[in-house]
Amino acid sequence: MDPAALLDAAEVARARAHAPYSGFRVGAALLCEDGSIQPGCNVENASYGATICAERVAVGTAIAAGHRRFRAIAIAGPAGVALSPCGICRQVLAEFSPDGGLRVVMRAADGTARETTLAALLPEAFGAADLAKTHPPG
Template identity: 75%
Template sequence: MDAPALMAAAEAARAMAHAPYSRFTVGAALLCADGSIQPGCNVENASYGATLCAERVALGAAVARGQRRFTAIAVAGPAGIALSPCGLCRQVLSEFAPDGHLLVLMRAADGSPRQATLAALLPDAFGPDQLHPG
């Protein structure tokens, strides 16, 4: 996996964000198991609850293309801000990474690269086992 290229794809997606209210643009790039990259950007709505995060936009587009297995996701936001997927995005991503090994690429506030597994960002994720115990 080429982490700088994946982060660059997230930055390119960020340029397409629709954030007229917050002006807080975010891009994501999801690396599919077949090597393809699915970009996504945040899409705000005047009814804030209807806003879509970049990570979920990328995931939805990848699923619509028939992708179900992913190895990494990069998230890019405004300079000077440490950014990682929100709790809702972490939960949605965990549906497709039940082992928690999905690699999440981010940047620290100083711009240096950071990475973590989804399991580290969302320990004890809610999943199918909780729906159908024992």
């Protein structure tokens, strides 16, 4: 995985964001196991609670295209802003990375790329294994 290329794809998606209320455009690029990249951008709504983050749009785009296994996600925001996925996005990403191994690529405030794992961002994530403890399949 080339983090710079993935961040570039997130920047392209960022340019397509619908952010008329905050002006805070965010783009995401989700690297699927097969090497394809699925884009996402934030989509704001006048009813603020209906706004959806770029990371969740990228996951939805990937799922709609038939992908379920992901290697990395890059997030791009405004210059000079260190950006990390929000809590809801971390939880959604954890659904598809139960071991937390998904790579997360972001820009630091100085513009340099930084990389971490979902497990570092969301330790002890809640997942399907937790549900199975009280609601066994079948």
